[in-house]
Amino acid sequence: MTDQIVFYTHPMSRGRIIRWLLEEVGQPYETQILDFDAMKDPAYLAVNPMGKVPAVKHGDTVITECAAICAYMADAFPEANLAPPVGSKLRGDYYRWLFFAAGPLEAAVTVKSLGFEVSADSKRSAGWGDLGDVMDTLEKGLTGRNYLVGDSFTAADLYVASHLAWGMQFGTIEPRQVFKDYASRMTSRAADTRATQIDDALIAAAA
Template sequence: MTDLVFYTHPMSRGRIVRWMLEEVGEPYRTEVLGYGASMKAADYRAINPMGKVPAIVHGDTVVTECAAICAYLADAFPEAGLAPPPGSAARGPYYRWLFFAAGPVESAVLNKALGVEVPPERKATVGYGSMNEVLDALEGAVTGREYLAGGAFSAADLYLGSHLAWGMQFGTLEKRPAFETYVGRFRQRPAAQRANAIDDELLKNAGGA
């Protein structure tokens, strides 16, 4: 038995959390939910009222939202070394880029996918300004350094790297050499490969549904 339970679907943002869990290396139980009835069922809505995955339950603690789950796991299991120590200088850029990916990057990518155009005179009213500004900021963050914070791989690299990889694969983010170099650095991590293999197998067994 384990007190760490992971709720997911193999074709969801849960793939990010799966990678994080594999990096952490602690035992966990996976509960796969289908889109529709099982995600909207009352027992799962008691965990996440939004009826969406991913979510984790760790003992009596419930955490939803990918970036929050990654940040929580990094702090809950510090021996995995997935976050700079609290109070260190690296903690600032760690939080900065983890939540930049969760906020401006996600918002800009979603609006682009939906065909939402922000009029130039209204840029100040959206958190990301424009897609080009987001991409330029990201390019500056990953150029000339191996990792985002503290000279070591962290949950911020995992989260941002996942978004960049997904966006470039499906054409929602521009392929820039700096992004491809940054993402390529993490593809061969054993935890990333294990996580992908687990979710790919779940997806195959589910018939892609």
């Protein structure tokens, strides 16, 4: 029997990424909705000492951080075909883009959205360079491709497309045509539609 999956989230958080992931995985899961104050309660800090969502508990294993949850769940449920097989030559590209989004992409967008500019003299000190470097690198990686890795959808696509869709919606990522086309293709998947409906219904119920 598969170990129980418990999903800790809030419908207006990065947990929306992991809701999509779990719908792609296709295994039953229990959802624990936390308001933002409850994330700092001792009971939840025992799950994630950062006091943030999302987090996933799979049996006795707790995973936090969206990219880590994506990588873990893809490997834990290989039948969902969300990652290239271990040992595949595509595995390197898969890890590259998954953690490119977790590192350079999120850092560059966050710094910019908070009103900070990385000066030309400081670019070499920042692991992501600047927002322009990140956007140009991602555009190059997506140009002429349906997916980031090989010829099929992976958790890297899910994670990158989530960042792009969210950032373009709220104006923190430039809506370049290749980004719009890619995000539209990825978020048209049935699992993302289901996930969006679930979280939007939770938001509406709380209003």
